[in-house]
Amino acid sequence: MTNVLLKGIEKRFGSVEVIRGVDLQIDDGEFVVFVGPSGCGKSTLLRLISGLEHISAGDILIGDRLVNEVQPAQRGVAMVFQSYALYPHLTVRDNMGFGLKVRKMPADERQKRVAEAAATLKLDTLLDRYPRELSGGQRQRVAIGRAIVGHPDVFLFDEPLSNLDAELRVHMRSEIAALHKRLATTMIYVTHDQIEAMTLADKIVVLRDGRVEQVGSPRTLYENPANIFVAQFIGSPKMNVLPADAAPLLAALPATLSPAESVGVRPEHLMVVKPGEGILRGKVTLAEYTGAVTLLHVALADGHTCLAIYDKQEMPEVGAEIGLKADARDLHFFDSHGQATKLRSN
Amino acid sequence: MTQRQTQILYRTCWTIALLIVAIPFMFPFVWMVSAGFKSTTEIFGAPTLIPRVWRWQNFIEVFTYQPFARQYFNSLYIAILVTVLTLIISSLAGYALARMRFAGAGLLMLFLISALMVPEEVTIIPNFFLIRSMGLVDTHWPLILLPTFGPQGVMATFLMRQYFLALPKELEDAGKMDGLSRFGVWWRIALPMSRPALAAVAIITFLSSWNLFLEPLIFLSSLEMFTLPLALSNFNDSYGLPLWNLQLAATTLAVVPILIVYLIAQRQIIESFALSGVKG
Amino acid sequence: MEAWLFVSPSAVGFLIFFLGPLCAVVYFSMTEWNLLTQQAAFVGLANFEDALLENPDFWHVVRNSVIFALGLVPLNMALALTLALALSRPFFGVVFFRTVFFAPVVTSAIAWAIVWKFLLQGEGGFINQMLAIVGISGPNWLREPNWAMAAVIVTRVIKMVGLNMILYIAALQAIPRDYEAAARLEGASRWQIFRMIIWPLLAPTTLIIMVITTIGSFKVFDHIYQMTGGGPENGTLVLAFYIYQQGFKFFNIGYASALAMIMFVIVMMLTIVQVMLRRKGAE
Ligand SMILES: Nc1ncnc2c1ncn2[C@@H]1O[C@H](COP(=O)(O)OP(=O)(O)O)[C@@H](O)[C@H]1O
Numbered sequence: 032m033t034n035v036l037l038k039g040i041e042k043r044f045g046s047v048e049v050i051r052g053v054d055l056q057i058d059d060g061e062f063v064v065f066v067g068p069s070g071c072g073k074s075t076l077l078r079l080i081s082g083l084e085h086i087s088a089g090d091i092l093i094g095d096r097l098v099n100e101v102q103p104a105q106r107g108v109a110m111v112f113q114s115y116a117l118y119p120h121l122t123v124r125d126n127m128g129f130g131l132k133v134r135k136m137p138a139d140e141r142q143k144r145v146a147e148a149a150a151t152l153k154l155d156t157l158l159d160r161y162p163r164e165l166s167g168g169q170r171q172r173v174a175i176g177r178a179i180v181g182h183p184d185v186f187l188f189d190e191p192l193s194n195l196d197a198e199l200r201v202h203m204r205s206e207i208a209a210l211h212k213r214l215a216t217t218m219i220y221v222t223h224d225q226i227e228a229m230t231l232a233d234k235i236v237v238l239r240d241g242r243v244e245q246v247g248s249p250r251t252l253y254e255n256p257a258n259i260f261v262a263q264f265i266g267s268p269k270m271n272v273l274p275a276d277a278a279p280l281l282a283a284l285p286a287t288l289s290p291a292e293s294v295g296v297r298p299e300h301l302m303v304v305k306p307g308e309g310i311l312r313g314k315v316t317l318a319e320y321t322g323a324v325t326l327l328h329v330a331l332a333d334g335h336t337c338l339a340i341y342d343k344q345e346m347p348e349v350g351a352e353i354g355l356k357a358d359a360r361d362l363h364f365f366d367s368h369g370q371a372t373k374l375r376s377n
Numbered sequence: 378m379t380q381r382q383t384q385i386l387y388r389t390c391w392t393i394a395l396l397i398v399a400i401p402f403m404f405p406f407v408w409m410v411s412a413g414f415k416s417t418t419e420i421f422g423a424p425t426l427i428p429r430v431w432r433w434q435n436f437i438e439v440f441t442y443q444p445f446a447r448q449y450f451n452s453l454y455i456a457i458l459v460t461v462l463t464l465i466i467s468s469l470a471g472y473a474l475a476r477m478r479f480a481g482a483g484l485l486m487l488f489l490i491s492a493l494m495v496p497e498e499v500t501i502i503p504n505f506f507l508i509r510s511m512g513l514v515d516t517h518w519p520l521i522l523l524p525t526f527g528p529q530g531v532m533a534t535f536l537m538r539q540y541f542l543a544l545p546k547e548l549e550d551a552g553k554m555d556g557l558s559r560f561g562v563w564w565r566i567a568l569p570m571s572r573p574a575l576a577a578v579a580i581i582t583f584l585s586s587w588n589l590f591l592e593p594l595i596f597l598s599s600l601e602m603f604t605l606p607l608a609l610s611n612f613n614d615s616y617g618l619p620l621w622n623l624q625l626a627a628t629t630l631a632v633v634p635i636l637i638v639y640l641i642a643q644r645q646i647i648e649s650f651a652l653s654g655v656k657g
Numbered sequence: 658m659e660a661w662l663f664v665s666p667s668a669v670g671f672l673i674f675f676l677g678p679l680c681a682v683v684y685f686s687m688t689e690w691n692l693l694t695q696q697a698a699f700v701g702l703a704n705f706e707d708a709l710l711e712n713p714d715f716w717h718v719v720r721n722s723v724i725f726a727l728g729l730v731p732l733n734m735a736l737a738l739t740l741a742l743a744l745s746r747p748f749f750g751v752v753f754f755r756t757v758f759f760a761p762v763v764t765s766a767i768a769w770a771i772v773w774k775f776l777l778q779g780e781g782g783f784i785n786q787m788l789a790i791v792g793i794s795g796p797n798w799l800r801e802p803n804w805a806m807a808a809v810i811v812t813r814v815i816k817m818v819g820l821n822m823i824l825y826i827a828a829l830q831a832i833p834r835d836y837e838a839a840a841r842l843e844g845a846s847r848w849q850i851f852r853m854i855i856w857p858l859l860a861p862t863t864l865i866i867m868v869i870t871t872i873g874s875f876k877v878f879d880h881i882y883q884m885t886g887g888g889p890e891n892g893t894l895v896l897a898f899y900i901y902q903q904g905f906k907f908f909n910i911g912y913a914s915a916l917a918m919i920m921f922v923i924v925m926m927l928t929i930v931q932v933m934l935r936r937k938g939a940e
Pocket residue numbers: 044047049067068069070071072073074075076
């Protein structure tokens with residue numbers, strides 16, 4: 032049973048600090064997603080867990096065992112690389128069996144394991160092909176197959192779907208989810224795509240500049256973001272953030288505004304109404320029709336622009352004056368440091 | 378031991394091993410300079426790294442023993458001339474082979490590829506008679522013509538062709554739309570974009586002309602016409618035995634400037650050789 | 658036709674100084690022609706017969722060339738690959754070492770040979786003086802055929818290994834780092850990673866380097882000229898030097914041309930082997 036514990040992890044490359052103190056608890060069998068903008072240190076953190084990079088400070092425990100000085104191969108982890116890293120001179124069979132072979136597993140046992148994994152991933156007919164003879168999705172499966180055959184305690188995925196086209200990405204996403212359900216192994220998955228994170232994760236870890244911004248279930252992150260960064264990173268299109276003064280215009284509020292400096296409201300929570308007194312007013316500058324809904328770009332009187340999702344049929348014209356409203360429940364308040372805050376009741 | 382310590386130990390071992398291997402690569406240069414300053418007696422005495430007596434005289438005798446300054450100049454101007462000629466000719470031909478369609482292009486490519494591999498020793502005999510019939514023996518012409526049009530020039534042509542092929546064609550098309558002729562496109566657009574390849578060709582051509590030996594040996598007979606490598610091999614006494622201190626002083630004079638340029642531009646020079654790939 | 662303006666300087670020169678001479682050497686090789694006697698006569702394949710069947714010198718030269726190649730090529734490639742493996746990743750000092758190992762490549766072969774000849778003298782040579790310190794009495798390196806061959810091979814390797822080293826470095830740097838990371842995660846040792854992944858992926862580079870180096874070893878001339886002059890007792894007389902000697906020392910133009918043809922055939926065969934192996938590798 033394998034949990035993973037990170038305590039005060041730091042990583043420097045020379046003088047560049049890439050990971051700046053990460054504490055994290057990952058439970059057995061959990062599907063954890065590291066998400067954050069490109070360059071924030073997701074891959075580095077994953078490579079630290081795998082042992083491919085050596086930590087500068089802190090402790091890593093895998094299955095309650097301190098692994099700071101343990102060789103990557105002895106940590107019981109398997110990794111699926113963004114580039115797949117399939118050896119071009121080996122067949123699918125040999126790629127999948129490589130790790131078992133260097134670990135001196137007998138040939139028949141090896142064959143059995145490879146066949147097993149191939150069956151799970153529907154690779155049976157491709158075993159004698161070379162990676163260059165496979166499509167992107169098939170390569171992706173081989174990379175996963177290679178990780179499966181070793182029966183690792185923890186799977187590590189580094190943006191495994193980012194080289195696939197949109198349709199295949201959705202498909203592979205569901206396959207990975209199914210794989211997790213069947214194996215029930217701890218999985219750590221890195222992506223910069225918040226939709227992937229939301230759909231796959233039991234627990235999301237939002238990273239920024241080598242620090243954890245928030246840890247929580249997808250629902251927690253969506254409903255209770257800890258700060259503006261998380262609020263805007265999770266959810267699409269991203270949350271509108273307006274000066275706190277706008278809040279009373281959007282909804283009836285029982286409390287004073289302090290200490291809030293700004294208010295956030297998601298485009299899908301804005302309701303378009305007739306312009307009127309006491310209501311946030313703006314002018315439609317652009318209407319993007321997507322079929323199911325229309326995305327309205329609204330220029331507010333104070334110069335801010337905000338996005339609203341409009342799902343009714345009759346569309347406001349560009350240039351039309353409209354009013355915006357929201358439910359008080361859907362407003363998020365942030366203090367001057369961008370941290371989430373509650374309004375003081377008086 | 379922690380991983381970090383193992384790694385440091387591993388690195389240290391490698392570095393020490395590399396330092397040992399580096400000795401025969403560096404030491405000849407050091408010893409060459411040192412011996413160039415020694416007297417004949419000291420050269421054969423107990424080995425000393427720093428000469429006991431600095432004999433600057435050697436460096437004067439180098440110039441009186443044979444017309445070394447003249448020979449130095451010969452090498453320099455020939456190398457520059459060959460480099461310039463090769464740059465022009467190879468970039469013209471390379472451009473045509475990369476960008477133009479013409480009758481005989483395929484055949485020309487085939488011939489050039491075969492020429493790439495044929496050593497100059499194979500054609501040197503007929504070339505000797507050709508040059509002799511032109512009345513160019515004991516002139517610098519063969520040292521200029523043979524490398525420019527031989528395997529060296531062909532290699533330069535290939536290098537340029539490869540580079541031109543990799544350039545985006547849109548820029549040249551834009552040039553054509555602006556009314557440039559083929560020649561104008563080559564001169565104003567393709568060449569300025571190919572500086573790395575031109576630099577590589579220049580570096581490799583210059584060095585190979587500077588170090589050329591077989592052709593000078595065969596075609597040159599008067600001391601004033603000699604180039605450096607031939608002159609260096611010629612510091613012998615009347616019994617044909619080497620005058621070591623003079624020879625090493627002269628070698629120092631020939632090698633050190635090149636080494637200094639190499640140390641300054643090592644990155645560029647090494648990359649040029651990597652780019653050309655073929656040679657050896 | 659415009660295109661021919663671009664290629665004509667190159668093509669005309671190529672015709673005059675390469676293709677013409679190449680055809681001429683075929684004809685020359687079938688003549689008995691000695692410059693000293695000023696007589697030329699068509700003799701068909703007699704020169705080749707002479708070389709291959711009658712003249713013991715020829716086979717001696719071939720033997721020397723083969724020994725030279727067999728000594729030089731593996732030594733050069735093994736050293737080049739080792740150095741490249743050590744220097745393909747950035748670490749403190751990597752630029753220094755690359756610069757040092759490549760320096761002899763830009764140096765003239767004559768200069769290099771002069772210095773090594775000086776270092777390898779029998780008496781008073783630096784190498785032997787050093788050996789004497791540890792109690793070894795070194796041979797007279799360049800005066801004993803076997804030692805001379807060994808000395809020429811080793812000094813030539815030191816001169817040229819930098820070139821192959823950078824070709825290997827370029828090839829190593831083109832291998833994605835993830836391959837090694839994946840293999841490490843799967844438990845492969847450094848040696849296993851090299852043996853099972855790096856080495857197979859380097860195969861095309863190794864092949865090219867091998868052919869280039871072998872061809873280069875058959876062409877070696879200036880180095881031998883300056884260090885041993887083909888001696889002692891013709892112990893380092895190799896093909897390129899033999900052609901020079903026959904053609905420009907003894908003026909046996911016909912015979913020397915036949916030798917040049919033989920060299921041409923050897924080089925072409927090596928090139929064809931390379932092309933074929935490459936095709937096979939690509940399949
Ligand atoms: N080996 C390394 N040496 C130096 N800097 C590195 C190295 N690996 C990553 N970095 C730096 O660390 C930062 C985080 O990189 P990475 O973990 O790959 O980001 P992500 O995967 O989140 O996009 C980047 O700024 C990157 O330049």
